[in-house]
Amino acid sequence: MTNNLKTTYLISRTPKNNELVYAIEGLENLASVHTISTKPERIIELDYFEKDDLNNVLKSLSKKYLFYEVNMKEKMLLSGNEAIALGAYEAGCHFASAYPGTPSTEIVETLIKKYGNIDSQWCTNEKVALEVGYGACLAGARTLVCMKQVGLNVAADPFFTISYTGVNGGLVIITADEPGVHSSQNEQDNRNYAAFSKIPMLEPSDSQEAKEMVKQAFNISEKFDTPVLIRMTTRICHTTGIVYGSPKEEHEIKKYEKDYRKRSMVPINAYQRHFAVEERLNNLRKFADQTPLNQIIYKSKDIGIITSGISFMHAQEAFPQHSILKLGLSYPLPYKQIMDFSKNVKKIYIIEENDDFLEMRIRAMLPEKDISGKDKLPIVGELTTGIIKKAFSREATDKDPEKPEILKRLPVFCPGCPHRGSFHLIKKYADVITGDIGCYGLAALPPLLSMDTIICMGASIGMAEGFSKIRPDQKVVGVIGDSTFYHTGINGLLDLHFNKGVNKIVIFDNSITAMTGHQPHPGSPIDKNGNIADPIDLEKLVSSIGLQVTTLDPLKLKESNEKLKEIMASEKSYVIIFRSPCALLPEVRNIKKKPFFIDHEKCIACGACLKLLCPAIESNGKGKKPIIREFMCVGCGLCSQVCPKNAIKQEV
Amino acid sequence: MKNFNIVLVGVGGQGLIKSSDLLSYAAFFEGLDVKKAEVHGLAQRGGSLFIQVRISEKVLSPLIDKKTADFLIGYEIMEASRYLDYLKKDGTLIYDPLRILPVGFSSDEYPDNLENYFRSRNINIYKYEAMQEALSNGDSRMQNVILLRELNKYLDFSIDAWEKSFYKCFKKEVADKNLDVFIGGTKE
Numbered sequence: 084m085t086n087n088l089k090t091t092y093l094i095s096r097t098p099k100n101n102e103l104v105y106a107i108e109g110l111e112n113l114a115s116v117h118t119i120s121t122k123p124e125r126i127i128e129l130d131y132f133e134k135d136d137l138n139n140v141l142k143s144l145s146k147k148y149l150f151y152e153v154n155m156k157e158k159m160l161l162s163g164n165e166a167i168a169l170g171a172y173e174a175g176c177h178f179a180s181a182y183p184g185t186p187s188t189e190i191v192e193t194l195i196k197k198y199g200n201i202d203s204q205w206c207t208n209e210k211v212a213l214e215v216g217y218g219a220c221l222a223g224a225r226t227l228v229c230m231k232q233v234g235l236n237v238a239a240d241p242f243f244t245i246s247y248t249g250v251n252g253g254l255v256i257i258t259a260d261e262p263g264v265h266s267s268q269n270e271q272d273n274r275n276y277a278a279f280s281k282i283p284m285l286e287p288s289d290s291q292e293a294k295e296m297v298k299q300a301f302n303i304s305e306k307f308d309t310p311v312l313i314r315m316t317t318r319i320c321h322t323t324g325i326v327y328g329s330p331k332e333e334h335e336i337k338k339y340e341k342d343y344r345k346r347s348m349v350p351i352n353a354y355q356r357h358f359a360v361e362e363r364l365n366n367l368r369k370f371a372d373q374t375p376l377n378q379i380i381y382k383s384k385d386i387g388i389i390t391s392g393i394s395f396m397h398a399q400e401a402f403p404q405h406s407i408l409k410l411g412l413s414y415p416l417p418y419k420q421i422m423d424f425s426k427n428v429k430k431i432y433i434i435e436e437n438d439d440f441l442e443m444r445i446r447a448m449l450p451e452k453d454i455s456g457k458d459k460l461p462i463v464g465e466l467t468t469g470i471i472k473k474a475f476s477r478e479a480t481d482k483d484p485e486k487p488e489i490l491k492r493l494p495v496f497c498p499g500c501p502h503r504g505s506f507h508l509i510k511k512y513a514d515v516i517t518g519d520i521g522c523y524g525l526a527a528l529p530p531l532l533s534m535d536t537i538i539c540m541g542a543s544i545g546m547a548e549g550f551s552k553i554r555p556d557q558k559v560v561g562v563i564g565d566s567t568f569y570h571t572g573i574n575g576l577l578d579l580h581f582n583k584g585v586n587k588i589v590i591f592d593n594s595i596t597a598m599t600g601h602q603p604h605p606g607s608p609i610d611k612n613g614n615i616a617d618p619i620d621l622e623k624l625v626s627s628i629g630l631q632v633t634t635l636d637p638l639k640l641k642e643s644n645e646k647l648k649e650i651m652a653s654e655k656s657y658v659i660i661f662r663s664p665c666a667l668l669p670e671v672r673n674i675k676k677k678p679f680f681i682d683h684e685k686c687i688a689c690g691a692c693l694k695l696l697c698p699a700i701e702s703n704g705k706g707k708k709p710i711i712r713e714f715m716c717v718g719c720g721l722c723s724q725v726c727p728k729n730a731i732k733q734e735v
Numbered sequence: 736m737k738n739f740n741i742v743l744v745g746v747g748g749q750g751l752i753k754s755s756d757l758l759s760y761a762a763f764f765e766g767l768d769v770k771k772a773e774v775h776g777l778a779q780r781g782g783s784l785f786i787q788v789r790i791s792e793k794v795l796s797p798l799i800d801k802k803t804a805d806f807l808i809g810y811e812i813m814e815a816s817r818y819l820d821y822l823k824k825d826g827t828l829i830y831d832p833l834r835i836l837p838v839g840f841s842s843d844e845y846p847d848n849l850e851n852y853f854r855s856r857n858i859n860i861y862k863y864e865a866m867q868e869a870l871s872n873g874d875s876r877m878q879n880v881i882l883l884r885e886l887n888k889y890l891d892f893s894i895d896a897w898e899k900s901f902y903k904c905f906k907k908e909v910a911d912k913n914l915d916v917f918i919g920g921t922k923e
Binding site: 160185186188265266289317318321322323324325393396397399400465467468469470484486487488489490491492493494495497529530600696697698701702703704705707714 | 746747756759760763768769770771772773774775781782783794795796797798800801803813814816817819836837838839840841842843844845846848849851852855856875
């Protein structure tokens with residue numbers, strides 16, 4: 084009957100009412116951590132303990148508080164993305180799909196590497212990933228679909244309508260946003276998508292919560308018949324923190340039942356389903372007021388903070404003395420809870436990154452209340468503890484001391500990168516280069532400045548077509564990577580032929596999705612597990628559209644240049660495939676090539692090799708002879724090909 | 736109570752991510768809470784790298800503001816200068832005087848007054864020629880482990896915690912080799 088285990092109660096103040104409870108440690112496979120409690124107030128050791136009692140206690144508490152059943156022995160360090168993958172595993176998820184995109188990539192990467200029991204795949208783009216995922220969901224599987232913030236733009240079409248058509252197995256969609264724009268083309272705040280589509284949204288504040296929220300999200304999805312968004316941000320995705328493992332839940336694949344009124348959105352059905360969506364949203368509003376995902380921590384009642392996601396962590400640290408309403412479910416908002424909180428605090432600070440998503444809604448609820456938010460905090464960029472502290476205080480910012488002049492260190496193409504050769508070849512033939520999303524975007528930066536535009540995945544081809552139609556006198560080249568071409572570039576190419584555009588289109592085929600860390604695409608020779616794949620024949624695909632196609636080697640400058648010259652002079656549209664695998668692929672790196680060196684007897688210090696901007700070539704100043712850093716040179720030999728004096732040779 | 740805000744800076748390819756993993760796991764095995772924040776994607780391609788590690792009983796925000804870091808570990812001297820503002824007053828700069836020239840510049844443009852700049856600030860300075868030691872051991876990749884060893888003179892994490900961390904982050908043979916350098920230098 085009694086469990087003679089030494090059990091430790093870690094006790095902290097509860098968010099509501101200052102009652103004492105909390106995390107229970109030491110009982111085998113059964114313990115709870117509460118991520119909000121910063122430090123235990125007291126530790127009580129009990130000699131023994133009845134497990135049944137504990138379960139009852141936990142059950143009653145779990146209605147009020149967010150309890151995680153965790154195994155304290157299974158403690159690990161995980162990034163937010165790895166934690167999402169673990170959460171999917173523990174939630175009994177059956178299927179996962181994604182298109183890679185920073186900062187979301189490692190979720191499905193981890194699923195493929197570590198959780199083979201979940202059928203996980205890279206899809207051609209985010210729209211397809213969501214459609215494949217939705218198919219699996221309707222077939223009855225618990226399904227996870229992951230993408231970066233701009234990926235949801237691509238997937239927006241099915242996204243809005245599946246809000247109407249609901250789920251069968253639970254469907255959780257991860258949007259990984261980028262406040263601070265570390266690796267994206269804009270800083271859009273995807274919380275707006277939740278309100279726009281009337282889909283509920285959770286926002287974790289650290290890795291542990293990210294894991295737990297996947298499970299919560301699946302439950303909400305199935306309970307309310309809705310897809311659920313989890314909004315991550317770079318600082319959750321790419322921050323590593325302590326996570327406790329939990330037992331895996333088992334969920335059967337659900338039965339599929341036909342229901343054309345619910346799932347076939349002809350206008351009459353869509354009209355009816357909109358009523359269902361509004362009703363669901365009302366039910367979710369009630370749920371928001373009851374769920375322990377939203378919590379109030381009362382401290383000083385002069386100021387109350389309302390916050391969510393990573394901002395919760397910064398805010399707690401900036402203002403440890405203030406009361407906090409932490410929103411784990413940040414759409415729809417908990418109306419009653421916000422009203423209660425507002426009655427109990429004199430002034431409200433709303434602390435959120437980017438848009439005034441919470442503030443706009445809370446101000447509408449509380450028109451008379453003293454509220455501060457974006458009047459003090461920046462809309463652009465990330466928040467930090469320091470930025471928040473400064474924004475709400477009158478402290479003058481002290482000036483930074485004078486710094487010596489420090490050189491910029493911009494990212495560049497890797498040694499041996501085939502893009503270096505490609506741009507060296509193309510740029511002399513093009514007046515305008517419309518670019519796309521990938522490593523080759525680095526060509527837009529100084530001093531290369533070889534790309535006019537970067538907008539979104541696949542934009543280069545259509546933009547080149549349109550530009551040329553207005554300015555036929557200009558040589559406009561659209562450049563795009565292989566993965567990006569399969570993603571959404573192919574549609575532009577169809578249009579180019581269909582609407583009789585005249586352009587040269589360059590596809591950089593390095594055989595893999597390189598920038599996000601080598602995920603395979605339909606043209607890759609290997610699959611997600613590294614096995615031999617059945618790649619699409621890109622030349623056949625392009626020529627089947629009716630366009631001329633030529634394949635060139637970007638690392639053989641002379642030969643490729645001769646052919647390119649002919650093609651660029653022609654009046655027809657052409658697709659030029661520059662084919663050479665990414666220099667970082669293991670199969671390329673493993674072929675060790677001897678490094679090159681500069682023979683200073685022959686070198687005339689003309690600077691031709693330096694123009695390649697290879698990290699392995701070091702300049703000694705104008706008019707001086709450069710050197711090759713042997714340890715960085717991978718032996719691609721591009722520099723020897725541009726040297727007019729044959730002064731660059733390979734070691735033997 | 737151990738409470739450290741540590742910023743690691745250097746150039747992509749110097750092994751900073753591995754270093755920050757080793758450091759985080761050492762703190763983890765020391766029984767402390769830890770959060771490590773880094774940025775992936777485009778920022779990695781040979782650009783300047785900035786990784787933040789916070790270690791304490793309980794870490795909330797993963798980010799370190801300017802003027803609040805206890806330690807700045809510079810794997811390259813110009814990168815150390817770039818982020819020196821992150822050190823708090825009386826914080827400690829540990830740096831390798833190694834110079835890596837950024838692409839697009841020539842060696843005569845590399846600033847040579849950086850150490851004067853360090854000395855003009857109210858900080859503790861600890862210079863250690865880690866790359867030189869690594870090269871004399873015949874493996875430039877050891878630079879990161881050597882700098883961590885020097886950092887641990889301040890952190891004072893147990894060798895046991897570091898050992899566990901090394902075996903967690905490296906394959907056994909690599910861990911053994913790196914531990915030799917780490918422990919060897921600690922004993923001296």
